[in-house]
Amino acid sequence: MALWGMVIDLDRCTGCQACVMACKAENNVPAVGAKEAVRGRIISWMQVLTEEDEEHPGEVKRFLPRPCLQCDDPPCTKVCPVYATYRDPDGIVAQIYARCIGCRFCMAACPYNAKYFNWYRYQKEAPGQNPDVSVRPKGVVEKCTFCHHRLQKARERALAERREVAPGEYVPACAEACPARAIIFGDLSDPGSEVFRLARSPRAFRLLEQLGTKPKVIYLTEGEGRG
């Protein structure tokens, strides 16, 4: 069984937000409107966090694109009272929108704040939306799924052609859209894959590693390309 993971090279990230927009378009992530945005209700499965560089205050901003880290030991799934969020056999942390009761315990438990809530009914069925991704009702939590529907499509295609899913056949929208090629996606359990190699780079680190959540999104530190 593949272990899907992502490596994000912070040296390459320019903070252009292409990944954010690609994610929103791919996953029917609703635009909540300016009023709601001011109230802190933006939904952004992929979010670029910014931080002032401590060594160059006021000059250099550091960027940290943050999808759901797809923890192997996720703190959010344990606390869900109804199994609406769980780690599926592919290692992806899934959310069942039709079962979620909206208690927001998973949001309180996620140390990365990767879960988002539908405070209103933000989405309406409308033309131009991706038919592969279900539209969320009000009152439920939603999150990044590593574009799980793309994996399902790749699997179905491979099954019809009686072969295995080829490397590179399944890539989430954010990785596909990144113009700087900062987001690399693949099978962490395949020694031949690029993510396998990069995950063992001396620059590799995991976000809040000390919490023991075992994220499958791995970052490469800045350093080499810093000017």
Place this chain on the structure above:
Amino acid sequence: MADPADTRDAALLAPIERTGRGFYWTVGLLSLLILWGAVAYWTQFDEGLGVTGLHQPVSWGFYVTNFVFFIGISHAGTLISAILRLSKAEWRRPITRMAEVITVMVLFIGAGQILVDLGRPDRMMNIIRYGRYQSPLLWDATSISAYLTASMIYLYIPMIPDIAILRDRVRKRKLLYSVLAMGWTGSEHQQKVLNRAIAIMAVLVIPIAVSVHTVVSFVFSMTLQPMWRSTIFGPYFVVGAIFSGIAALIVAMLVFRKAYGLHGYLKPIHFRYLGQLLLVMSLLWFYFTFAEYLTAYYGNEPEEMHVFWAKFSGPFWPFFWGMAVTNFVIPVLCLVRLGRHTIGKVLTASLSVTVGMWLERFIIVVPTLSNPRLPFGEGIYFPTWVEWGELAGSFALFALFFVLFTKLFPVISIWEIREGREVGLKEVEERLLTYLPETAEPRHAEPERGW
């Protein structure tokens, strides 16, 4: 024992037999507040939780604070009633009933907060259909339902003889009282069974109550979040719960004492004893708070310190220091010397603690959420009229439940007061004698074994 001709305790039956203008005014006022809460809830149900001030990252606010607070108040019943019964404290007699009523009523309100908080209350039954026992919310559901069941039984059993008095004396609601009295005649056998049942429930209800607020604290302490992940949260929450419970009980006692003229039953001595208990709990609460915050401060872990300073000197300072004043400074100043103005001092302290413990729950829930570990910026939480409405409505609904109860059943246990006069006095004298060195052990006492 329950002689219907005994008219000494007529004051306790008066509120059930007659209804004055004050009652209608109270119900009217409470109904207005409840209406506000109902409109707020309907708005929220219709439009979504967006009508509240909640957002990312402060996804829990007033409702979860209220949940912890109201469940905490429910601990009044167990401590006062069960512990005082088990320790044979004679001054408990006019207090136990009110304590037990608070527990039952407030548990409904507390559990209701979770329903108000849900984004999808229509899917509530999923908790039973797909329940995941790994989630502390399921532990809460289990513990609170056990507590609600046990405390309803514990409220009902000691009410049976009183209901029988009502059946025989009051001309209204004959059917209700006859059914609920379960054929009580006051025979010696019945009395024995009743006392046994009360004793069993009193023992049973204590560990359940402790478990309730322990698992409520686990909702927070089982996560990895800074200032939530604390090993002392279980006992800290239980102490706070008992603390706020006693305060709420004192306030309720003073309200009904005034409204129903129960000065003869609830005397300054009762308030002095309860005030001393409140003082002890205030000191205990301070000790836990001190231990909790000192360890966080000394450890100096950056993410914990973000939350710590947000409480100490950041945007939450009025709540934090308000909590310290209302939970510690005011009660200690009021309760250290209770010689004069007992009632006024105890009332001030209790009202102060009621506010303070709500602030304490708030200061535990919100600052942690508003200071995430990753650089998201601080989330500031402003509740809207909806949350204020739910808060006001919840308090009013609790008060209304209580007031309606007093219209149906005596708010002070009649038979226990009579028992105090007829049996208690003699029993205490005999018991006292057995404590003294000059007296031999009574014959029915257990023979000493071994050591």
